[in-house]
Amino acid sequence: MEESLNNAKKSLDKFYEKYCTTDDNKRKLLACDYLKWITIKTKIIYNEKDFRIPENIQIKRGMVFWINFGYNIDEELGGKHPGLVLRIGGKTAIVIPLSTQEPTQEQLKSGTYVEIMKVYNFKNVRRWVNVLNTIPISVQRFDFNSSIGNVKGTELDNINAGMKKSGLWKF
Structure with missing residues (x-):
């Protein structure tokens, strides 16, 4: 185990030297985001035994939370x-992440993108979900201090229809 920890530390040190000391601002920002995520995830893991959902919050289907999806590779959703x-x-x-990025016509034709018309208690902007991005996550990733919203049942029905059309889920 100690060897694994030493190897991990060496890898992070090399990563830091390569990306955090560069003059390329974009690479430096990406590296800093990655290192911040490692710190956050370490805290989450360290505190997981003591974690409790706040007493005043009951998580239900249709609710919308700000979630830290972490640092991911290439086009995978993160942040x-x-x-x-x-x-x-x-x-x-x-959960299924919400995006304000409008899908292309080709993506819309696939039927896996569903427009979410309104998220109550959130800024009123057009949002979309890609049903292929459905993911199981720990609720420790939820930001219980930020706005909590919800959607109507019709939005959930539209997501179910998108899932059915995708062919990945059996109904």
Whole structure:
């Protein structure tokens, strides 16, 4: 185990030297975001046994929370985004990230992109979900101090229709 920790530290040191000391601002920002995420994730793991959902919050299907999706590779969704709860079980939720980026016509034709007309208690902007981005995550990633919203049942029905059309889920 000690060897694994030393190897991890060496890798992070090399990463820091390569990316954080560069003059390329974009690479430097990406590296800093990655290192911040490692710190946040380490705290989450360290505190997971003591974590409790705040008493005044009951997580339900259709609720929207700001969620830290972490640092991911290439076009994978990462960072802090609103996420719509589709199912909750203990301290794990199945969520679908919301995006303000409008899909292309080709993406819309696929039927896997669903427009979310309104997220109550959030800024009134056009939002979209890609049903292929459904993901189970720990509720420890939820930001319980930010705005909490919700969507109407018709929005959830539209997501279900998109899931059915995708062919990945059996109904």
